[in-house]
Amino acid sequence: MTEVTMVVNGKSVTKSVKGNTLMSEFLREELRLTGTHVGCDTSQCGACVVHVNGEAVKSCTMFAAEANGSEVKTIEGMENPDGSLGVIQQAFQDHHGLQCGFCTPGMVMSAAALLKDNPKPTEAEIRDYLEGNICRCTGYHNIVKAIMAASGQDVTSIAAE
Incomplete structure (x- = not known):
């Protein structure tokens, strides 16, 4: 197990994960941010795109441990501060x-x-x-x-x- 710490949608999170945990799995299963969808598991569809340090990344192609120390934004972080749609x-x-x-x-x-x-x-x-x-x-x-x-x-x- 590897401990990872990152800022996700403005909130700091620290979790222990297996080394082969994909970022998409980490977001959906560990953080319960289910807006990040997984449609293909092969990096073909783009349903799992998130931002890591401001760059668009297909989260099914990245291990969660690779994002250690990073700032991550998911679809849940795209709303306005008052909760309305961005x-x-x-x-x-x-x-x-x-x-x-x-x-x-x-x-x-x-x-x-x-x-x-x-x-x-x-x-x-x-x-x-x-x-x-x-x-x-x-x-x-x-x-x-x-x-x-x-x-x-x-x-x-x-x-x-």
């Missing part, structure tokens, strides 16, 4: 950027990482950035629209699909 989450709701919701946490976390690096991405840049995130329901159109709206861009001329 800007990106609200844009996904307003622009119907989700259907079943399984991929949504990973999409929101990836969108946040994109907007941090590129505050006003084009549709093509968004689609390229989301290549590692799979959605089986929406067809991506409204996800792209939601991300553009979250960036403050006018999406009124984008037709609904």
